[in-house]
Amino acid sequence: MSRTAExxxxxxEVLARYEAVIxxxxxxxxxxxxxxxxxxxxxxxxxxxxxxxxxxxxxxxALPVLNRGAVEKAIRAALALHxxxxxxxxxxxxxxFYPDLPKGYQISMYELPLATGGWLDIEHNDVAKRIGIxxxxxxxxxxxxxxxxxxxxxxxxxxxxxxxxxPLIEIVSEPDMRNPAEAHAYLTxxxxxxxxxxxxxCDMEKGSLRCDANVSVRLRGAEKFGTKAxxxxxxxxxxxQRALEHEIERQIAVLESGGSIAQETRxxxxxxxxxxxxxxxxxxxxxxxxxxxxxxxxxxxxxWKAEITAxxxxxxxxxxxxxxxxxxxxxxDAEVLTATRALANYFEATVKAGAPAKAAANWIQTELLRRxxxxxxxxEETSLSPDQLARIILLVEKQEITASSGKKLxxxxxxxxxxxxxxxxxxxxxxxxxxxxxKVGNAEIEKAAREVIAKNPDNVxxxxxxxxxxFKFFVGQVMKATRGQxxxxxxxxTLRRLLGT
Numbered sequence: 001m002s003r004t005a006e007x008x009x010x011x012x013e014v015l016a017r018y019e020a021v022i023x024x025x026x027x028x029x030x031x032x033x034x035x036x037x038x039x040x041x042x043x044x045x046x047x048x049x050x051x052x053x054x055x056x057x058x059x060x061x062a063l064p065v066l067n068r069g070a071v072e073k074a075i076r077a078a079l080a081l082h083x084x085x086x087x088x089x090x091x092x093x094x095x096x097f098y099p100d101l102p103k104g105y106q107i108s109m110y111e112l113p114l115a116t117g118g119w120l121d122i123e124h125n126d127v128a129k130r131i132g133i134x135x136x137x138x139x140x141x142x143x144x145x146x147x148x149x150x151x152x153x154x155x156x157x158x159x160x161x162x163x164x165x166x167p168l169i170e171i172v173s174e175p176d177m178r179n180p181a182e183a184h185a186y187l188t189x190x191x192x193x194x195x196x197x198x199x200x201x202c203d204m205e206k207g208s209l210r211c212d213a214n215v216s217v218r219l220r221g222a223e224k225f226g227t228k229a230x231x232x233x234x235x236x237x238x239x240x241q242r243a244l245e246h247e248i249e250r251q252i253a254v255l256e257s258g259g260s261i262a263q264e265t266r267x268x269x270x271x272x273x274x275x276x277x278x279x280x281x282x283x284x285x286x287x288x289x290x291x292x293x294x295x296x297x298x299x300x301x302x303x304w305k306a307e308i309t310a311x312x313x314x315x316x317x318x319x320x321x322x323x324x325x326x327x328x329x330x331x332x333d334a335e336v337l338t339a340t341r342a343l344a345n346y347f348e349a350t351v352k353a354g355a356p357a358k359a360a361a362n363w364i365q366t367e368l369l370r371r372x373x374x375x376x377x378x379x380e381e382t383s384l385s386p387d388q389l390a391r392i393i394l395l396v397e398k399q400e401i402t403a404s405s406g407k408k409l410x411x412x413x414x415x416x417x418x419x420x421x422x423x424x425x426x427x428x429x430x431x432x433x434x435x436x437x438x439k440v441g442n443a444e445i446e447k448a449a450r451e452v453i454a455k456n457p458d459n460v461x462x463x464x465x466x467x468x469x470x471f472k473f474f475v476g477q478v479m480k481a482t483r484g485q486x487x488x489x490x491x492x493x494t495l496r497r498l499l500g501t
Contacts, residue, residue, distance in 0.1 A: 010249045014256060019220045020248045021228070022183050022213060023175035024240075026190060027168050028200040029141065029208040030073040036140040036167035037064030037107065037295075044206045048160040056140075056165030058103030063294050070138065070167035074114055075300065075308050077169055077199045078136045080315060081190075083118030085300055089137070091292040099159055100143040108170075109137035110289040114298070120173075120193065121317065122185040131186050132174030141166040144207075163207070169199075175214065175225065180244035187211065187237050192316050196341045204235055211240055216261070217251045226251070227261040231275055233268045243268040247275045319344055327357035336365055343379045346386055353390035356397060363393055367407065371414050384417045391427045395437075404484040405436040442490060448481040449474070449494045463499060471495070 035042045038055035054062035078085050090112040093105040118133035143164035145157050171190065177183045191209060194200045202209040211234045216226035231247055234240045251261050266275040314322070316338050323334040323344075337347045343364075350360040368389065372382060392413070396406035409431050416422030431437050452474055453460055463470040478491045 010252050010256070014252065015249070017220055018217045018248075018252050018255075019178055020180075020244070021175045021216045021218065021225055022177035022180075022244060024173045024177070024183060024186065025212045025214070026171045026173075026187070027141075027210045027212075028077070028171065028194055028202065030070050030167040030169060031198060031200050032067060032069050032073060032167055034067060034069075035165040036067050036070050036138070038165060040165065042166045044203075044208075046162055048158075049162060051162045052164070056102075057161060064107065064292075066295060066298070067167060071114075071298065071300075072308055073167075073199045074136070074138050074169045075305065076197045076312065077171070077194060078115035078118065079305075079309060079312060080193050080197045080199075081115075081118040081120055081133050081136065081171070083115035083133060083136055085115045085305055086112065087301075088112065088297050088299055089114045090297045091138075091295045092289045093292050094139075095288045096286075098142070098145075099157060100145045100164070102143065102161065102164060106139055106142065107292055107295070108139035112297070113137035114169075114300075120186065120189055122182065122189050124182050124185045129176075129182065131176045131182075134172045134174055136169055136171050139168050139170060140164075141168050175216075180241040180248070183213065183244055184237055184241045187240060189316075192339070196313055196316055198313075204237075207235075210235065213240060213244055213247075215244055215247050215251070217248055217255070226255075227263050229261065229263065229275075230265045231268055232265060232278065233270075239268055239270060242273065243275055246273065250275065313341065323347075327351065327361075329357065329361055333361045333365070336369075337361060340379065346379050349386035350390050350393075353387045355390035355393040359393050359397055360390070363389060363410075367410050368414075371411075375418060382417060383420075383423050384414060385424075388413060388422075388425070388427050395428070395431060399487055399489065401431055401436050402479075402484055402486070402488065404479075405431075409434065409436050442494070445478065445482060445486050445490055446494050446498070448478050448486075449491070449498055452477040452481065453495075453498055460499065471499075474499075 029042075030036075032042055034040060035051075035056055038053050040053050040056055041051040043051065055064055075085055089109060091107050092110040094108045094110070095105045097104055113135040115136040116134065118136065119130050120133060121128060121130050123129070141163050143159050143161040145159055147153060147157055150156070150158060173186065177186060191202045194202050194209075200208055204210070213231045213234060214228045215231060216228040218224065218226045229247060229251070231243050234243055247266070254261055262277075265278045267278045268274075269276050319338045320331075320334040323329045323337060324331060329337070338344045347360060347364055350364065351357050355363075368379075368382070368384070372379065389410075392406055392410050395401045395409070396403055401409065409427060412430065412434060413422055413425060413427055416425060456474070456477075459470045459473055463474075474495050475488070475491055478495065479486060479488070482491075
């Protein structure tokens, strides 16, 4: 197929005649202290080749020992994804040769995976959809090949074996997604589930979450799948969506020009914004799978599964539903506040400390998250306690300080937090010290209200003729005249009285 045909832009009319069929294979690094089959550290950022031993380097005579903690994490993921955890699973050797694979094979699972038959619900454009999960199995990771950054990178490839042997789970979806946006929604929901269950940190920048996409196209309404291509090198959700969009158009262009799709593995070229051929697609027999002779079959008893089930946290969907029913939040607020388990916990701790739920939701979204974003920090990194935030909210809710004074108080406390001096600060004492609790008396409020009314006869006439919207103008002018320190309800009542309503 010529490059010109592959690069051709497809009209919306032609695109509409086809539909995509997408399945995703996601590799997630399990959140364990040590590797899958040895006691080496499974940490990111250590000096190259410092976390290695005869087992993960594949030296002759070294025998693997399965990490129980890794198995427990994998079972947690399987349960969260509604999979059936098999009583017996078995590790296998997946044989291939590459510089980053010192054993000459990867320890994975093939015929007898850990778990099968799950699902994950997604929502896209307010439409709910259930994506099936074919299987979830365990395997160990390869090393990291470094192709650039060295004086002789043009001639040599360097290998860091620290990552070799790190425990992974591979989650294989059914081909249930029909467009890139659904794939993005699935990845988002999957990442959230793995983070909630503390299975993986899902940090794509560190390689903790990696995705390969299988994609084909067919005429809309056809039952038979088209020939699929596998797209690799997708290290962000944005790249997954862009790569799928390009690959779908590429395949349609090939078919529209009379060509056929080759079953192959392709790489996403970020700089060029296109997928490019890597190699012909491998089949299972190419890997010469056979049972791992150095490991016994893995047995998961009902008692062990029940023990893990008892420690499972509330999952995102259930938490969103509860936030709406118990706390009276909107669907949007519940979505935002359950984006991460840490954020959901922070919200609930703020409510438990006494803040009204809706007010806590508003303050967290409008004040806290904005300032954390400006500081390039996460909710886990803030030392502004939920109790401190609740006290600020309550001062405003009880009208002991105005809303504007509350925001000033929040800014002051948050600045102290960033400077490392905000831990444990008493926000009520600070409000008094900063003069934020000072109130304007009723007499001063009435004086300011009379002056505002006298200066704006046209707006008085508009209000008395039924223009209720003008009332906000009067409130704003009085608050400005009293430096924002007047009680808003008193201002309201005073203006209504003076305007004769």
